[in-house]
Amino acid sequence: xxxxxxxxxxxxxxxxxxxxxxxxxxxxxxxxxxxxxxxxxxxxxxxxxxxxxxxxxxxxxxxxxxxxxxxxxxxxxxxxxxxxxxxxxxxxxxxxxxxxxxxxxxxxxxxxxxxxxxxxxxxxxxxxxxxxxxxxxxxxxxxxxxxxxxxxxxxxxxxxxxxxxxxxxxxxxxxxxxxxxxxxxxxxxxxxxxxxxxxxxxxxxxxxxxxxxxxxxxxxxxxxxxxxxxxxxxxxxxxxxxxxxxxxxxxxxxxxxx
Amino acid sequence: xxxxxxxxxxxxxxxxxxxxxxxxxxxxxxxxxxxxxxxxxxxxxxxxxxxxxxxxxxxxxxxxxx
Numbered sequence: 180x181x182x183x184x185x186x187x188x189x190x191x192x193x194x195x196x197x198x199x200x201x202x203x204x205x206x207x208x209x210x211x212x213x214x215x216x217x218x219x220x221x222x223x224x225x226x227x228x229x230x231x232x233x234x235x236x237x238x239x240x241x242x243x244x245x246x247x248x249x250x251x252x253x254x255x256x257x258x259x260x261x262x263x264x265x266x267x268x269x270x271x272x273x274x275x276x277x278x279x280x281x282x283x284x285x286x287x288x289x290x291x292x293x294x295x296x297x298x299x300x301x302x303x304x305x306x307x308x309x310x311x312x313x314x315x316x317x318x319x320x321x322x323x324x325x326x327x328x329x330x331x332x333x334x335x336x337x338x339x340x341x342x343x344x345x346x347x348x349x350x351x352x353x354x355x356x357x358x359x360x361x362x363x364x365x366x367x368x369x370x371x372x373x374x375x376x377x378x379x380x381x382x383x384x385x386x387x388x389x390x391x392x393x394x395x396x397x398x399x400x401x402x403x404x405x406x407x408x409x410x411x412x413x414x415x416x417x418x419x420x421x422x423x424x425x426x427x428x429x430x431x432x433x434x435x436x437x
Numbered sequence: 438x439x440x441x442x443x444x445x446x447x448x449x450x451x452x453x454x455x456x457x458x459x460x461x462x463x464x465x466x467x468x469x470x471x472x473x474x475x476x477x478x479x480x481x482x483x484x485x486x487x488x489x490x491x492x493x494x495x496x497x498x499x500x501x502x503x
Contacts, residue, residue: 198503208501223502226443226495227469229462237500238468253502266477267497270470338503365503387503 182411184383186360187308187329189247189276191383193217195373195407196249196362198387202396205240211390212246215400216407219247221278221385223254224268243273249310251278256291258298265302277302278332278364278385279311288338292319296326303327312364315349320357330359332385335376336366339388343372347379354380370399370406377410378418438490449488456483462496469498 184191197217202208212220220241228234241248250268255261258281265277281298283291295311296319302309308329313319315333323331333353336342343366344350354361360382367373367386376384384407393399438451449458455478459466471478472495478486488494 199501200503202501221503222499224497225500227464227498229443229445229496236468236498238498248499250499251502263472263475263477267470267472267495268499270477270480271497271499272467272470272480273499385503 182415184360186310186362187276189308191219191247193219193404193407194377194383194411195403196221196364196383196385197390197400197403198385199237199241200387201391205235205237207396208391209240211396211400212241213400214397214404215390216404218245219249221249221251221387224250224252224264247276248274249276249278250274251312252280252298254282255280256282256285258294258301261294261298262301265298265307266305269307275306276308276310276329279309279328290314290334292316295319296322299323299326299328310362315346315353317349317352317356320353320361324357324359328359330362330382331357332362332364334365335363335372336368338365339392340366341368341389342366343368344375344379347375350376350381351379367403370402373403373406374410374413377407378414380414440488440490440492440494442494443496453488454484455486455488458488459483459496464496469496471496 184194193216195217196219197215198221252261252264255264261281281291281294283289290313299309299311310330310332311323311328312332320331335344362383362385363376363381364385367389373384390396390400439446474493
């Protein structure tokens with residue numbers, strides 16, 4: 180069945196996007212990415228280390244034939260910083276997509292929603308395919324869609340927290356109302372969190388820490404892949420409704436011995 | 438002349454072009470991007486853009502991130 184994910188003009192075979200941060204080694208990262216089945220990886224944009232060039236480079240371990248690269252504006256607290264970072268990321272020449280982060284709080288890394296909307300408008304105008312990391316607020320999601328974002332990426336829980344989806348109702352409301360794809364981004368702790376997101380109707384999930392800091396990242400990546408497949412299939416298969424306070428027997432009520 | 442690269446002062450030759458500067462740093466131009474005085478330098482201008490006294494340069498590449 181053709182169940183590819185489309186974001187803007189880009190098509191993805193996998194609905195799982197995986198980050199490249201926090202792995203113990205590049206080799207572990209490479210194997211985990213492969214095990215996850217993803218075809219889209221996020222990267223951060225940082226100053227080149229000009230004094231120590233003996234270090235290996237991330238791009239040596241990411242085959243651009245296998246993975247689409249999604250640069251982020253992590254660590255940007257202002258519209259200006261985020262826009263500058265996005266422009267630099269694009270000029271590297273490997274991607275016109277940008278995972279837009281405008282952070283509002285250093286402790287929780289919660290997004291600055293008004294800054295995010297403003298930066299989205301600016302970058303859309305400059306031809307970027309913008310994937311904004313946002314909160315689970317419906318109105319902001321709608322404003323981002325109006326501003327031309329190619330999808331919205333509401334957080335399930337704070338980055339790296341492993342808490343899963345704290346507010347499933349808000350995520351469902353966003354999924355219900357938006358026309359662009361909804362990718363749950365941040366907070367995934369284990370495989371069932373991915374399955375839950377997909378069962379709610381999310382179009383995809385983005386995660387990093389849940390794999391990178393697992394005791395066995397490669398097998399965890401495998402688990403995430405399976406959870407993605409299972410959650411998506413469950414969603415497409417049309418679950419039974421939830422019935423509160425009453426039961427409905429699975430065995431026939433007629434023909435019982437007396 | 439003195440310029441600033443990634444926040445640090447550096448002495449370089451007068452009138453050096455961006456391409457040469459990147460080469461002296463032994464960087465792969467395919468894996469980086471350059472910002473000069475808060476404006477991105479398009480890669481096609483690396484051969485022609487000349488650096489001057491007091492220029493502030495940011496050279497970035499991709500690193501691991503979520």
